[in-house]
Amino acid sequence: MLQEPRNQRDGILREVFIMVRSLVPWGLNLPRPLQTLRREVDTLFDRFFEDGGTDWDPMMAYCPQTDLAETDEAYEVTMELPGLNSDEVAVEFSDGQLWISGEKKEETEEKGKTYHRVERRYGQFRRGIPLTHPVKDENIEASFKDGVVTVRVPKAEEAKPKRIPIASS
Helix, strand or coil: CCCCCCCHHHHHHHHHHHHHHHHCCHHHCCCHHHHHHHHHHHHHHHHHHHCCCCCCCHHHCCCCCEEEEECCCEEEEEEECCCCCHHHEEEEEECCEEEEEEEECCCCCCCCCCCCCCCCCCEEEEEEEECCCCECHHHCEEEEECCEEEEEEEECHHHCCCCCCCCCC
16 A cells, blocks of 8 residues: 655655556566465466366367368368267257267276376367358268368358349440
8 A cells, every 4th residue: 555645756756656557567567475476376377277177177178179161162160080980970960050079988097007197188079060051951961081070061052152243334
């Protein structure tokens, strides 16, 4: 807490300090004990999340990397699923959303091994991808090759861009 100014000069310095303090980002000018505490807490959080830290968040347990591309004719969804077979993956279309789900099973531990770091993710996943335009759901095609599932969703005719001719006068 700031003390009351003893004279006019102290009052001006106090106003300048308050004005300058409001321009400095919050974390940069903390007193030394608070800077040390902040650094230690930042390090703690960095180490927690660096080591996985996802045991408490089931949504982060296994979430495959997914790309969504769009052309004039169709949507194309590509999802990386290393270690899975096509029979372990399900593709569904419902209420304007494409759903891809499956499960990557954890490998059993071998006796005599001590794991020092486990970074690979395992578990069930279910990704919903909303498609904004009407599609031909009866013509959806899915393929699986080298651990990558590719789903092609053709757009309905009314969703495809139409070229409008310009009449010349």
